Amino acid sequence: MRKVTKRKAREVAGGKAKSKEETQSVNNKEEEEEIAKKNENGGEGTKGLVKGRAKRAKIVKPETETEYFPDKRNLEDLWQEVFPVGTEWDQIDMVYQYKWNFSNLEDAFEEGGELHGKNVYLFGCTEPQLVFFQGQSKVTCIPVVVAVVSPFPPSDKIGINSVQREAEEILPMKQMKMDWVPYIPLEKREAQVERLKSQIFILRCTQRRAGLKHLKLERVKKFEYCLPYFYQPFAEDEFEQSTIVQILFPTEPPVFCEFDWEFDEPEEMADKLIEGEELSADKKDEFMEFVKEKVKEGKKSNREAREARKKAIQEMSEEAKAAFQSMKFYKFYPVPSPDAPDVSQVKSPFINRYYGKAHKVF
Numbered sequence: 001m002r003k004v005t006k007r008k009a010r011e012v013a014g015g016k017a018k019s020k021e022e023t024q025s026v027n028n029k030e031e032e033e034e035i036a037k038k039n040e041n042g043g044e045g046t047k048g049l050v051k052g053r054a055k056r057a058k059i060v061k062p063e064t065e066t067e068y069f070p071d072k073r074n075l076e077d078l079w080q081e082v083f084p085v086g087t088e089w090d091q092i093d094m095v096y097q098y099k100w101n102f103s104n105l106e107d108a109f110e111e112g113g114e115l116h117g118k119n120v121y122l123f124g125c126t127e128p129q130l131v132f133f134q135g136q137s138k139v140t141c142i143p144v145v146v147a148v149v150s151p152f153p154p155s156d157k158i159g160i161n162s163v164q165r166e167a168e169e170i171l172p173m174k175q176m177k178m179d180w181v182p183y184i185p186l187e188k189r190e191a192q193v194e195r196l197k198s199q200i201f202i203l204r205c206t207q208r209r210a211g212l213k214h215l216k217l218e219r220v221k222k223f224e225y226c227l228p229y230f231y232q233p234f235a236e237d238e239f240e241q242s243t244i245v246q247i248l249f250p251t252e253p254p255v256f257c258e259f260d261w262e263f264d265e266p267e268e269m270a271d272k273l274i275e276g277e278e279l280s281a282d283k284k285d286e287f288m289e290f291v292k293e294k295v296k297e298g299k300k301s302n303r304e305a306r307e308a309r310k311k312a313i314q315e316m317s318e319e320a321k322a323a324f325q326s327m328k329f330y331k332f333y334p335v336p337s338p339d340a341p342d343v344s345q346v347k348s349p350f351i352n353r354y355y356g357k358a359h360k361v362f
Helices: 006-040 089-095 103-108 209-214 217-224 266-275 281-315 318-326
Strands: 120-133 136-149 157-160 169-172 178-182 200-205 226-228 244-249 255-260 328-332 350-352
Touching (some): 103 136, 103 328
Parallel strands (some): 120 200
16 A cells, blocks of 8 residues: 655645635635626525625515595685685684585586686675574684676776765775786696786785884774775766765764765764764854855765766766776675585575676675
């Protein structure tokens, strides 16, 4: 038997060990290349990872139920976009406490509706009424929308009047930060506004409620006394022929009353007020002179109004005459719904002292 030296044995063993390491290295390299090919081809590259590389944990997303929301109607927010003219600032939030339904207003713009295809100007107001809801009766600010069918804005002015004010004011809308602006239906709000030809215009106010604290009280109160103004030259204004004047006699406390120069006498009224302890006896003569002066102003105002109306008609174009004569007013109340009080029993055709009555109430 051939003897093998220890040195020779170590060299042989070392060769075998080296051969194993080389073989393992080649195998690892081949596996990596195979994995790379699978990743490039969209295969499962994680199955053949080399030893020492951590596997990525699979994230399982929790299953959630799909939520469905009803599609918004094209004119759903129309009534909310219209400014409620003359509503007290601290009452405006109360107007929107209920989910009022103005689907009748929306339907009016659909084919076959009263306002379909027409040029319309809308303004809002509120009417405090005692209504029944959810088992109790309470005074509620009911939102109302008035639609004016006209080829041009019915007016660019606002009337300011109240019992507490001595005289009525007719001011430009812009002085009260109000103006007619086009209403953009929901489905067209992504389009460029300047390219749209709107047939719906709404009266909007840009006065910020947060800015009211910086205004004088008199200015704030003016907003609450506002009434949309309208002058119809072809209809004799009932106030042109009115014989009643509002009396606000400046004493302490002030005396409020109405005086009809056809049926009342200054002295008789003064005596009644003194008897009712509303006027002191030493102010009687001063009060009578004050009433006579107001009557004189009232008669002059009536005369000037009649003359202005005649002049306006004479200077008006035929197109404008036709527009005024065909102008229509429509008044919209909320329709009954389970989310708001039923106002069907408190509807009225009266709009305000300038517009008079609506041609139709919805």
